[in-house]
Amino acid sequence: MTEDIRKGLAGVVVDHTAVSKVNPETNSLLYRGYPVQELAANCTFEEVAYLLWHGELPTDAELAAFETLERAHRRLDPTVKDAIDALPLSAHPMDVVRTAVSVIGALDESLTTDRTWIDLDLTLERSIRLFAQLPAIVAYTQRRLRDERLVEPRDDLGYSANFLHMTFGEMPEKVVVDAFDVSMILYAEHSFNASTFAARVITSTLSDVYSAVVGAIGALKGPLHGGANEAVQHTFDEVGSADGAREWLATALAEKRKIMGFGHRVYKNGDSRVPTMKAALETLVAHYDRPEVLDLYDALESAMVETKNIKPNLDYPSGPAYNLMGFDTTMFTPLFIASRVTGWTAHVREQLASNALIRPLSAYNGPDERHLPGS
Numbered sequence: 001m002t003e004d005i006r007k008g009l010a011g012v013v014v015d016h017t018a019v020s021k022v023n024p025e026t027n028s029l030l031y032r033g034y035p036v037q038e039l040a041a042n043c044t045f046e047e048v049a050y051l052l053w054h055g056e057l058p059t060d061a062e063l064a065a066f067e068t069l070e071r072a073h074r075r076l077d078p079t080v081k082d083a084i085d086a087l088p089l090s091a092h093p094m095d096v097v098r099t100a101v102s103v104i105g106a107l108d109e110s111l112t113t114d115r116t117w118i119d120l121d122l123t124l125e126r127s128i129r130l131f132a133q134l135p136a137i138v139a140y141t142q143r144r145l146r147d148e149r150l151v152e153p154r155d156d157l158g159y160s161a162n163f164l165h166m167t168f169g170e171m172p173e174k175v176v177v178d179a180f181d182v183s184m185i186l187y188a189e190h191s192f193n194a195s196t197f198a199a200r201v202i203t204s205t206l207s208d209v210y211s212a213v214v215g216a217i218g219a220l221k222g223p224l225h226g227g228a229n230e231a232v233q234h235t236f237d238e239v240g241s242a243d244g245a246r247e248w249l250a251t252a253l254a255e256k257r258k259i260m261g262f263g264h265r266v267y268k269n270g271d272s273r274v275p276t277m278k279a280a281l282e283t284l285v286a287h288y289d290r291p292e293v294l295d296l297y298d299a300l301e302s303a304m305v306e307t308k309n310i311k312p313n314l315d316y317p318s319g320p321a322y323n324l325m326g327f328d329t330t331m332f333t334p335l336f337i338a339s340r341v342t343g344w345t346a347h348v349r350e351q352l353a354s355n356a357l358i359r360p361l362s363a364y365n366g367p368d369e370r371h372l373p374g375s
């Protein structure tokens with residue numbers, strides 16, 4: 001039998017989804033039908049999170065209730081803090097956040113039977129609590145690396161302003177909050193990417209949402225996926241300035257290195273989110289008066305497009321944007337987690353609502369059948 005093997009499931013459609021539509025032909029991305037650029041220009045991340053879970057944007061009353069709920073769950077649980085404090089400072093922040101989510105799951109007393117693991121309403125409650133708690137986990141992980149104490153959440157601030165306040169211990173400026181909020185909206189959802197698919201595979205066995213998110217974090221960590229935003233900053237640090245970009249690229253390509261922040265499995269003519277995130281980066285460059293960052297960005301992009309005709313993905317503008325905001329490079333992918341937890345958990349609920357165990361076939365190419373001596 002000749003099997004039709006699609007390495008990496010490239011081009012394979014495995015299920016329906018109503019959460020988002022990635023359309024490479026029109027270079028567009030819709031969340032529940034809305035273009036992501038319109039959402040980024042007109043909505044807060046809280047509204048977008050609500051949209052991803054509920055399928056509709058909230059009314060004023062629904063948004064107020066949702067914000068109250070989110071603000072009520074912002075505090076870092078002392079047991080989670082103790083678990084983080086038990087980890088060495090050498091642990092990668094992705095591993096710290098993955099461990100913290102696992103601890104939150106183990107502390108959830110509503111996970112009593114395999115029925116409660118998969119209850120749709122409980123799964124939504126757990127998802128909203130994770131969404132509310134992740135900023136405290138990520139912010140504290142950053143502060144620990146700088147030998148700084150935990151900053152308590154501020155109930156009078158929106159999601160992004162509070163996140164930045166908990167991280168840096170001071171009131172963030174509006175231009176920074178806006179750019180951060182845009183990055184959260186753009187990172188929130190992207191159909192069947194590797195981490196979301198990992199979450200759906202785990203959910204398909206009727207496991208719980210925490211297990212799915214822990215698995216998704218593991219998939220996001222790799223540099224071919226979310227880890228690329230961290231890797232982009234390493235590239236920027238290595239290249240140094242716009243003058244060196246062309247030569248650096250020629251050497252890197254001659255060494256057969258992948259250039260992080262470029263290319264995409266689905267988009268072959270540019271990532272629909274890049275123009276919006278690049279505009280956010282430009283506001284930060286102007287705010288911090290760091291034009292050399294944009295010069296390097298443009299020089300490396302032009303060289304890559306001229307040499308390989310491969311365009312940037314969302315991680316390319318996000319990496320330098322998070323750097324300018326003041327985050328350590330190893331914190332960039334944990335920021336992606338804080339955003340993508342919305343998309344992951346929307347998919348977890350969609351998978352549960354119409355489940356089929358995900359179990360593909362493989363074509364065996366090992367040794368022919370053989371036997372132990374005497375058998």
Ligand SMILES: CC(=O)SCCNC(=O)CCNC(=O)[C@H](O)C(C)(C)COP(=O)(O)OP(=O)(O)OC[C@H]1O[C@@H](n2cnc3c(N)ncnc32)[C@H](O)[C@@H]1OP(=O)(O)O
Pocket residue numbers: 008223224225226228257258259260261262263264265266308310313314315
């Ligand atoms: C938010 C996100 O997760 S977006 C993705 C973030 N990941 C990155 O930025 C990592 C860098 N990019 C890549 O490795 C790839 O473009 C991927 C993994 C994202 C997509 O890859 P695929 O669809 O599997 O394409 P594949 O890796 O087969 O690339 C096709 C060709 O383009 C080349 N190519 C693709 N991306 C790059 C890149 N960033 N640098 C150098 N060459 C590249 C490949 O080497 C390959 O060339 P070949 O045919 O001569 O062997």
Ligand SMILES: O=C([O-])CC(=O)C(=O)O
Pocket residue numbers: 187189190192193194225264265266313314
């Ligand atoms: O869709 C993908 O394969 C990767 C990606 O851009 C994302 O997850 O945001």
